Amino acid sequence: MLRTAAPYLRFFLILWIVVTVVFISLRLAPGDPAVLLLGPTAGRQDVAENLADIRERYGLDRPMIVQYGIYLTDIVTGDLGNSNRSDRPVIGLIATAAPVTINLILLSILVAIPIAVFLGMTAARYRNSPYDITVRGVATLAMAIPSFWIGLLFLNFFAISTIWLPASGYAPLSEDPLGFLRHMLLPVTTLAIYLVGTLTRFVYTETADTLEQDYITVSRAMGIRPRSLLFRFAARNSLTPMIIVVGVEIGTLIGGAVIVEEVFGLPGLGRLLLNAVLGRDYPLVQGCVLAITVAVILLNLLAEFIYRRLNPQAAE
Amino acid sequence: MSFLPRSPSAIFLSTVGLLAVVAAVFPQWLTPYDPTGIDVTALLAAPSWRHPFGTDELGADVLARVIYGVRLELAIALGSVVLAGVVAIPCGLLAGYLGGWVDWVLTLVADSILSFPIVLFAVLIVASLGASVATLIGVLGFVFVPRIFRLVRGQTQVIRATGFVRAARAMGVRTPTILVRHILPNILGPLLVIVPQLMAIAVLIEAGLSFVGLGVQPPQISWGSLLLVSKNYYIAAAWYPLAVGTVTTLAAAALVFGGDLAAAAVNPSRRRV
Numbered sequence: 361m362l363r364t365a366a367p368y369l370r371f372f373l374i375l376w377i378v379v380t381v382v383f384i385s386l387r388l389a390p391g392d393p394a395v396l397l398l399g400p401t402a403g404r405q406d407v408a409e410n411l412a413d414i415r416e417r418y419g420l421d422r423p424m425i426v427q428y429g430i431y432l433t434d435i436v437t438g439d440l441g442n443s444n445r446s447d448r449p450v451i452g453l454i455a456t457a458a459p460v461t462i463n464l465i466l467l468s469i470l471v472a473i474p475i476a477v478f479l480g481m482t483a484a485r486y487r488n489s490p491y492d493i494t495v496r497g498v499a500t501l502a503m504a505i506p507s508f509w510i511g512l513l514f515l516n517f518f519a520i521s522t523i524w525l526p527a528s529g530y531a532p533l534s535e536d537p538l539g540f541l542r543h544m545l546l547p548v549t550t551l552a553i554y555l556v557g558t559l560t561r562f563v564y565t566e567t568a569d570t571l572e573q574d575y576i577t578v579s580r581a582m583g584i585r586p587r588s589l590l591f592r593f594a595a596r597n598s599l600t601p602m603i604i605v606v607g608v609e610i611g612t613l614i615g616g617a618v619i620v621e622e623v624f625g626l627p628g629l630g631r632l633l634l635n636a637v638l639g640r641d642y643p644l645v646q647g648c649v650l651a652i653t654v655a656v657i658l659l660n661l662l663a664e665f666i667y668r669r670l671n672p673q674a675a676e
Numbered sequence: 677m678s679f680l681p682r683s684p685s686a687i688f689l690s691t692v693g694l695l696a697v698v699a700a701v702f703p704q705w706l707t708p709y710d711p712t713g714i715d716v717t718a719l720l721a722a723p724s725w726r727h728p729f730g731t732d733e734l735g736a737d738v739l740a741r742v743i744y745g746v747r748l749e750l751a752i753a754l755g756s757v758v759l760a761g762v763v764a765i766p767c768g769l770l771a772g773y774l775g776g777w778v779d780w781v782l783t784l785v786a787d788s789i790l791s792f793p794i795v796l797f798a799v800l801i802v803a804s805l806g807a808s809v810a811t812l813i814g815v816l817g818f819v820f821v822p823r824i825f826r827l828v829r830g831q832t833q834v835i836r837a838t839g840f841v842r843a844a845r846a847m848g849v850r851t852p853t854i855l856v857r858h859i860l861p862n863i864l865g866p867l868l869v870i871v872p873q874l875m876a877i878a879v880l881i882e883a884g885l886s887f888v889g890l891g892v893q894p895p896q897i898s899w900g901s902l903l904l905v906s907k908n909y910y911i912a913a914a915w916y917p918l919a920v921g922t923v924t925t926l927a928a929a930a931l932v933f934g935g936d937l938a939a940a941a942v943n944p945s946r947r948r949v
Contacts, residue, residue, distance in 0.1 A: 615795030
């Protein structure tokens with residue numbers, strides 16, 4: 361009966377476990393969690409009362425179960441605490457940085473999908489030809505390139521050696537569309553390389569399978585032109601599962617974005633997170649990880665929902 | 677000698693794998709240089725016959741540093757996969773074989789861990805435990821658990837339904853014996869496919885985290901820490917980051933390709949890229 365109450369219960373349980381894992385991770389640390397939460401100033405005499413405040417605020421001198429209760433209540437009410445560096449609410453800092461990262465990831469997906477679909481489908485069409493072997497080899501390499509490394513190569517070639525593109529920084533789309541594109545070109549290319557690799561491999565496998573099915577053989581016998589056979593008849597079946605794959609890859613892309621933003625100096629979530637961890641701003645690290653992970657879970661749910669809509673047979 | 681690889685690509689990959697093991701255990705066999713040797717007469721020297729990858733900012737041979745980096749690289753990639761396997765294989769066998777609420781709970785936990793983006797989870801744990809090789813192995817091991825678990829669980833479900841397992845059950849063979857003697861040997865093939873895939877992820881995550889200062893810390897030598905150190909020389913000594921990055925890329929690609937080959941060998945009817 362648990363299975364029938366299924367998706368929603370399951371979804372909330374997953375969120376609950378994720379939130380709990382984050383709670384536990386702070387308590388894993390050796391030493392006083394209050395010191396970790398307060399960050400670099402914790403050792404100073406003049407701020408000793410801040411430590412007491414933090415203990416009081418999160419109930420750190422009370423039983424673990426009480427701490428857990430306070431923590432859950434905070435999260436449910438949308439309070440992720442304050443940054444120990446700037447004392448600003450974590451949720452506000454996240455909201456400011458999020459658009460940059462969202463744009464970066466969205467643009468990478470938009471760039472990568474058409475390229476991957478074209479390469480994957482044509483490679484499957486001309487299977488085992490030199491073209492196919494090249495495409496698959498390049499796709500595997502594209503998956504294996506460390507993104508920050510290729511990013512730095514681009515940066516040094518296009519932005520520093522030649523002065524075509526800005527080396528770092530960001531311009532909001534609404535204020536300076538051209539500047540936005542110039543700042544985004546290299547980071548998006550860098551992130552898209554990985555995605556093109558993964559998606560091409562996926563599209564290839566799916567299309568190669570589809571092309572062997574009976575309906576394709578029948579359509580071919582009926583004299584449908586090879587091009588429409590590939591891009592209209594086969595595409596419908598081999599491309600819908602890609603929605604799920606893109607959903608799953610969003611987690612990996614966020615991880616990639618963290619490092620790509622650092623390389624190109626984009627003021628997004630990744631930079632926020634890395635500066636937080638290097639500056640020992642634990643509340644900010646915790647808030648970022650929680651917020652992004654929850655967003656990823658929601659996006660995966662959305663991908664699955666769209667997929668079910670497009671492909672009713674897939675409903676279990 | 678039927679276990680020897682036969683196809684050219686399998687022979688090539690086995691050679692690379694063997695070389696990696698030698699580099700990890702006896703790096704001095706592969707290079708005459710000391711990876712930490714300082715040579716003030718050859719700072720950031722360009723590639724030459726003596727130093728095929730050039731030298732670094734202290735005059736040490738870059739090729740030697742890359743070779744000595746294999747040890748940590750392999751320790752991290754293999755260590756995390758083994759760690760994950762120790763937890764994930766028993767859990768996967770139980771979940772797949774017993775089904776019911778055991779399966780439901782274990783799958784739920786696995787899916788929850790799976791929903792953490794790996795890099796973010798690593799950053800969170802590094803924030804509380806500090807950056808070190810041990811943290812890196814622990815984090816990667818933890819996030820690999822659900823990936824191996826799902827595979828083992830799925831395969832176990834398939835094999836549980838086959839005739840020989842049902843026959844064994846009917847004869848009264850005890851569950852642990854069925855799991856270890858009858859099911860486990862039959863899922864080793866698919867496990868062999870996922871191991872190089874996870875090792876490739878480990879190599880790339882190690883590189884990324886070390887590059888932002890959250891993984892292996894210099895002066896410890898791993899490819900990630902070499903990429904971090906070489907990041908200031910993209911213009912002055914481009915071969916240095918180029919060599920290290922190319923080696924990392926090729927190693928990760930070889931692992932992915934190895935996984936593809938294993939997949940094709942395990943399941944010949946289904947082509948993979």
